[in-house]
Amino acid sequence: MQKGLEAEQTLDKELVKSVYKDQQDIIRVVIRLYCPKGIDLDPTFSLGKFYSTSMPPRLRFDIDPQIDGVVKADCRNLPLGNESVASIMFDPPFIVGINSDNTRTGIINGRFGAYKSVEELWEMYHGALKEFHRLLKPNGILVFKCQDTISGGKQYLSHVEVINSAIQKGFYPIDLFILLADNRIIDPRGEQQHARKFHSYFIVFRKGKCPVGYTEAQAPLGAKATEYPPEPDNNE
Numbered sequence: 039m040q041k042g043l044e045a046e047q048t049l050d051k052e053l054v055k056s057v058y059k060d061q062q063d064i065i066r067v068v069i070r071l072y073c074p075k076g077i078d079l080d081p082t083f084s085l086g087k088f089y090s091t092s093m094p095p096r097l098r099f100d101i102d103p104q105i106d107g108v109v110k111a112d113c114r115n116l117p118l119g120n121e122s123v124a125s126i127m128f129d130p131p132f133i134v135g136i137n138s139d140n141t142r143t144g145i146i147n148g149r150f151g152a153y154k155s156v157e158e159l160w161e162m163y164h165g166a167l168k169e170f171h172r173l174l175k176p177n178g179i180l181v182f183k184c185q186d187t188i189s190g191g192k193q194y195l196s197h198v199e200v201i202n203s204a205i206q207k208g209f210y211p212i213d214l215f216i217l218l219a220d221n222r223i224i225d226p227r228g229e230q231q232h233a234r235k236f237h238s239y240f241i242v243f244r245k246g247k248c249p250v251g252y253t254e255a256q257a258p259l260g261a262k263a264t265e266y267p268p269e270p271d272n273n274e
Contacts, residue, residue, distance in 0.1 A: 078123040081113035114165035125179040132185045174245040185238035213242035
């Protein structure tokens, strides 16, 4: 009788999927699974639209604050102590395309922040991951939003770069969600050479040694990730 009751309770729970069309659904289920006390820190808070259906973080930073209550700071150098937060939500820029006179190129780049090159963008990602590892408590959670891109006719798989860099710095990728877009802003110039990106990623990392051997990603220059006690299984 007890087993039957448990089965009914399980069926009543929402099934958490890996693909959603609304990022609010992804944020909600990530908080449910990994941050039941909410998000502690957002270093790229902007207008806070990420939290239209959830509690905003208590620590809010941005390199160019748009609203009151947000502290000006670079995500790579935040005024917080070591191992002082339990969770971080990171939604950085993912667009490249700036001319030599610092004007932005393209329709999308004109509306959102952009970097001169993918390499420059990735350097920012690496620096931010290093800082987040410093700030997070053992077993702390990092949610990293990113999107792959095409630049100069080359395919840049940013989510692969982010995952490899995070593992090298002492993170374990414990989950990955895909956000699908119904529509995208299309630049009509030129002939299409690659599939148009209609998705982005929310990668969930836990601070701690990665238990999966991802080729050379776990061995950066002889560095060894710190081992922390494992978190209890949420399904137990």
